[in-house]
Amino acid sequence: MSDLSLPPPFWFVLDVEAVGLQGDAYAFGFVVIDNDGAEHAAGGAVLGEHGYDFLRGNEAGHAFIAQYGALWRNPVEMMVVDAQEGILALFTRLWTLWQKEGAVLVADHPFPVETRFLDGLTRHGVAMPYPLIDVASVRLAAGFDPIGTEPRLRNEEPAHNPLADARQSARLLLEALAACRAKAAT
Numbered sequence: 001m002s003d004l005s006l007p008p009p010f011w012f013v014l015d016v017e018a019v020g021l022q023g024d025a026y027a028f029g030f031v032v033i034d035n036d037g038a039e040h041a042a043g044g045a046v047l048g049e050h051g052y053d054f055l056r057g058n059e060a061g062h063a064f065i066a067q068y069g070a071l072w073r074n075p076v077e078m079m080v081v082d083a084q085e086g087i088l089a090l091f092t093r094l095w096t097l098w099q100k101e102g103a104v105l106v107a108d109h110p111f112p113v114e115t116r117f118l119d120g121l122t123r124h125g126v127a128m129p130y131p132l133i134d135v136a137s138v139r140l141a142a143g144f145d146p147i148g149t150e151p152r153l154r155n156e157e158p159a160h161n162p163l164a165d166a167r168q169s170a171r172l173l174l175e176a177l178a179a180c181r182a183k184a185a186t
Helices: 049-054 059-072 084-100 113-124 135-142 162-185
Strands: 010-018 025-033 039-047 078-081 103-107 132-134
Touching: 010 084, 010 113, 010 162, 025 084, 025 113, 025 162, 039 084, 039 162, 078 084, 084 103, 084 113, 103 162, 113 132, 132 135, 135 162
Parallel strands: 010 103, 039 078, 103 132
Antiparallel strands: 010 025, 025 039
C-alpha cells in the first residue's frame, strides 16, 4: 500500500504473549477486520505444555503462564504447536497472505513484546512489517487514555487470551480512528 492517507482495506491486529516483557513468545492471537469492523479472519497459536520448559524469561513471566495458561488452549480458534519456531512460522504464513491483500499490521503497545516477536520474521525471509500501527498512539491522538483499562465485550473475554486481546484492540482502534475523523471534521 503506497498511500497511507487512505485507510487500508484490512487491519491485521496482533497480540503476542511472552514470558515477561523481555522473554520468549509462546502465543499469538490475531484478527483481521475491515474498516467497518467486520471480521474476516481470526485465530492464533499457542505453544504446547511441553514447550514451556525451554522458554527464556523472568520468574514472574513463568508464574503468569502457570496462572493463566489454560485461557489460551481453545482448540476451536487457537492452534497448539510443539515448538516456539512453529508459532512464528504460522504467523509468517498468515501475515504474508494478508499483507498481499493490503492489510496493515496493528498492535496495542507493541514494544517490546510484539516487536521482538516480529523481528523473528527475518529468520523466515520476511521483512519486519511496516508500518506497525500502535493502537495506544491512535487512542492518544483521539483524546482517549492510551494506557487505560477498557471494559471488554463478550467476544473479548477473557483478558490475557491473545485472541480476545486482539479483538479488543481491533475495536479500540476503530473507535479511536472514528474519533480522530470526527475531530478532523470539526
